[in-house]
Amino acid sequence: MSQRPDTPHLDRVHLPSDLKQFSDAELHEVARELRAETISAVSETGGHLGAGLGVVELTVALHSVFDAPRDKIIWDVSHQCYPHKILTGRRERIRTIRQKDGLSGFTKRSESPYDPFGAAHSSTSISAALGFAVARDLGGASETGHGDAIAVIGDGAMSAGMAFEAMNNAGHLGKRLIVILNDNEMSIAPPTGALSSYLTRLYAEAPFQDLKAVAKGAMGFLPPPFQEGAKRAKEMLKGMAMGGTLFEELGFSYLGPVDGHDLDQLLPILRTVKSRATGPILIHALTKKGKGYSHAEHAPDKGHARAKFDVVTGEQKKAPSNAPGYTKVFAEALMQEAAEDSRICAITAAMPDGTGLDLFAERYPSRTFDVGIAEQHGVTFCAGLAAGGMRPFCAIYSTFLQRGYDQVVHDVAIQRLPVRFAIDRAGLVGADGATHAGSYDTAFLTNLPGFVVMAAADEAELKHMVRTAAAHDDGPIAFRYPRGEGVGVEMPERGQILEIGKGRVMKEGTRVALLSFGTRLAECLTASEALEARGVSVTVVDARFAKPLDEALILRLAREHEALLTVEEGAVGGFGSHVAQLLAENAVFDRGLKYRSMVLPDIFVDQASPRDMYAVAKLNAEDIEAKVLGTLGVDVLDKRA
Ligand SMILES: Cc1ncc(C[n+]2csc(CCOP(=O)(O)OP(=O)(O)O)c2C)c(N)n1
Ligand SMILES: CC(=O)[C@@H](O)[C@H](O)COP(=O)(O)O
């Protein structure tokens, strides 16, 4: 356990209203202690660090000026919400964050009235805040009352289309709405794209202008520093002075840039905005990701997410790995294929490290594209690349691909374009919890005509699937694989091209067939050993493909066994549902086959270790064993006795 920081001011804050007791000078102390408390807590739990450290002053300023929960403070993505949680009655539990039965790592409506809107996927905050603003003005019912709607959105999140859709709508409606653009010039990786350059220009190149002239035509309200004509006010006015910022063109008043770490700027500005704003306003705050903790500030990712760490040295306490991680296996396999085929290119939506494409980019910079947080665009961009004769690999986490689904259907599948989808973080992911679970991709891709859908059972299989996808030009193809380490199997030098729609039999038995799709295969094999020990003979098959199904193999298994169970780390509607459809269409149930399908349950599974989450989902080896025994009508307790 790290030594807890001394926090005499913070100790007096149990709810945000307690901040009102402090002078502005004392709020500086609160902020200093809040930063120390955040670092100390995350050092014990691991989690998102850099973004939270970057908004410490903003959090203190917002909570001391506004009146949450009546005023709705909506954190975009909400990975920066730890200081907010500490100030809003959750300090006692902050050291449980992201753990089983602990606080969520994100804002969550069911957790606190101070979290008016849950998030974890980016760029939703302005839409949600606008919804609150309109509900307020239309007299919607709210247990906490209706006050201001405030969206705090990062420069990375601001680059997504959804943020602009919301600004477009908000500018048109003209409601009082406050957007704080938290510009730290970082996404998880350095941000890419023209918007990022634009934001930089807003404060780097804007000429100073006469304060009075600016004030005259500007916004009808000015914080005191403006009136005093202080140098700082000039800084604040730079962007405004340019006139016609992108945000103003969209109907927002633009105020900034302001120093997001300077409470002496933030407090008067927020107070003035609170008392005077009428329509939508955007405050452009410049901050530093990882601010105040040098090990974060100077890290390439600015301390975005951390395992538990030593506060003094910054050293992370990572568990030693026993097998290569799936992400790295994917990246290395793709590089092998790219070496042979100059048409292969790779696309990430702001997750170069998470998808392994940072490695690919080092070797093939001109064939790597980080499109920013823009999954929809990323998918259609790949469709265009494929139509243009390239072989694009679209590397997007399962959970984020949800955002590009219409593009998958309309731009890729209907046109039968050979986009290769590398779907990382398939299945339950652990500490990020339900928002990041890769639960639905098998279901939403296997519905689509012409799609090939594969799941890797281990890291060697992943290598085969990368090669198979590279070679597959006849329409779209996807392969899914989980977060974390492989199972430690022997790795081939290079992947083989798999026969499309063919599974592999791992072991032949006689009474029960376990048909696995994905990495539950290891659990099936473990369960089969336990079942064999009870005298139940088990066949275990790795399906490899959910689409097309290996119909011949599945129908043979159905014919030759008393029971057939499918097992997958995906929601209902995926592999098992397609197998059931095949069996039904072939009248197999009429002949008395006992069929069961093991899928993720119809609940959102909260954060815990992946193993604990799979225990909740009843998809571990012991659950498979129990399900088989139940299916056969064998009394589990009797047998164990
Ligand atoms: C739709 C979606 N895509 C990708 C992500 C992964 N992601 C989480 S935080 C983040 C960077 C956000 O950058 P920014 O908004 O600037 O916030 P910062 O971390 O810099 O404070 C990304 C890409 C996500 N949460 N949601
Ligand atoms: C907040 C967010 O969406 C990311 O930071 C996410 O937590 C990354 O997950 P991985 O650690 O699995 O890359």
Ligand SMILES: [Mg+2]
């Ligand atoms: Mg940022």
